[in-house]
Amino acid sequence: MSNTMEAVASAARADAPPAIMLDKVNKWYGAMHVLRDVSLNVALGERLVVCGPSGSGKSTLIRCINRLETHQEGSIKVDGIELSDDLRALDAIRREVGMVFQSFNLFPHLTILENCTLAPIWVRHMPKAEAEALAMQYLERVKIPEQAKKYPGQLSGGQQQRVAIARALCMKPKIMLFDEPTSALDPEMIKEVLEVMVSLAETGMTMVCVTHEMGFARQVADRVVFMDRGEIVEQGPPGEIFENPRTDRLKLFLSQILRGH
């Protein structure tokens, strides 16, 4: 499965500059301070899991990385490009960063195949035949090539989320963002989506995942970041974070998560 290019990329991980650099990022919704001095570097090829209670700012953080939300203070650099009001920088970043949403957000008026080829055709100016071949390749990778001619409404939630992952991969992004990709799914569907994410992680893709799936975090994450009330409280390798939480906030959060499962 692992492709030579990607293997080279992950080998060069150590000396490459960080894929994402956040420096003292602050954000407010009205008077509410939702991100407080968040500083975080994500290395090329690193798999980062962000967790925390609801309202802790983890979704806002990940949405700031491809500027679906704008930060008001501090700096965010993605692939070496500073996020600002500059529209060309924005275009460049969005092309390199793929995103998967909690509610899938597939386009209901387009077939599965058209969902996947839309951006390659209109953003990358790829010929249709080539875009379709590429889309089929990724649909095979997420194990649903036979659904290509169907519409999103005809698929189960787990299948839709796998299509959403394939759709993002068709843009050949350097970085993938996952915003609670399994929170809207039934347990048996969570499994199939996580399997796809694990296999993606094995290819050396840089991934930032907001998720409460501890099993997934243990299996693939290089680092887990715990956020609460808009700030990063604790971070470290998954074993350390889950076995030896240092702060009371993380202990409380972990006990609640474990009770819920």
Add this chain to the structure above:
Amino acid sequence: MSQTSIDPRSLRAPPKRPIKLSWSDERVRGIFWQVVVVGIVVSMVWWLWSNTVHNLEVRRIATGFGFLGREAGLPIAESLIDYNPTNSYLRALMVGLLNTLKVAVVGIILATVFGTLIGIARLSKNWVLRTLSATYVEVIRDLPLLLQLLFWYAILQGLPGPRQALHPAEGVFLSNRGLKLPWIQWEGAHSLALVAFLLGLVATIMYRRQALAKQIADGVPRAVWPVALVCLVALPLAAWAALGAPFTPDIPALRGFNFQGGLTLSPEYFALLAGLVMYTAGFIAEIVRAGIQAVPNGQREAAQALGLRPGAVLRLVVLPQALRVIVPPMTSQYLNITKNSSLAVAIGYQDIVSIANTTLNQTGQAIEGIAIIMLVYLTISLSISGFMNWYNARIALVER
């Protein structure tokens, strides 16, 4: 869909349910009520028909459309075609039909543009714009259309006479005789240029569609504007120049008690158009707002996250979904504009209803007159819904 294999059990035909002749059988009752309804409808039609025939015999009124060829002798203030009172009733009714179409077509276009802008303004982040448009929609929707038409007409009647006309720019006069604008003396070259423009418009649209289809196929973006420039500007200009580039300005001027020359917008036409457009725009604004809001924000975000620019997000993701919600109620609004234009009678604009009414008063051919009015509205309305249903089916096919 096609690859599913046929289940052998599905080859068996469904069992037939025998009808039991009993009042408790659902299907017996269904048939009974259908027979009752058909009976009522047939007897009502028969009663209307026999009553009409009887009354016509009693009053010795001949039926038929022979009166259409007789001299109308009715004056019409504004007409798109040559007309004078010595022309036939048929021609007078043609003038009325064209006047109705003049209001309906221009009204539909303006109400769509105006209503769409207000609908978008209602969703604006700008507080002033949002509040103003919300107030507009609430006020306009809550007042009867007839009242609004009378209001606009009263305002236009309150304007000064021709001698004291408002004169904001050279050749522009606003008085109680209407709005006068400078125009040109229309010649064959202008008609040709107009035809060239319309053909150019069709050609541009076709070129754009082809360019997009080709871009999908090979990925190379193609500029449409050079073709648009040639087809929409150069071609009409060339057609006009080829026939000697005639240009004689026709500036309105006061002669005695009224204006001569120029282009006229009569107070009646203006009041009717303004009333219809502003009233219907209030409803269209709500339809457009609902259509845009029906597309979840996640759709926009997903498209942006894939790197699509704002224009492409609108064209490829938002509009295809919003139009599905917008088009069906929009059809009703277009039909409303057309039918509401018959309120023209109230302010003296001579549309088809006004002229057919005068015709039936003068000739006594009430049934034929009403039949003509009904036929006209039915034809226009069916054309509009036919076109809109076709358009709706075209955009709806995209969705499963």
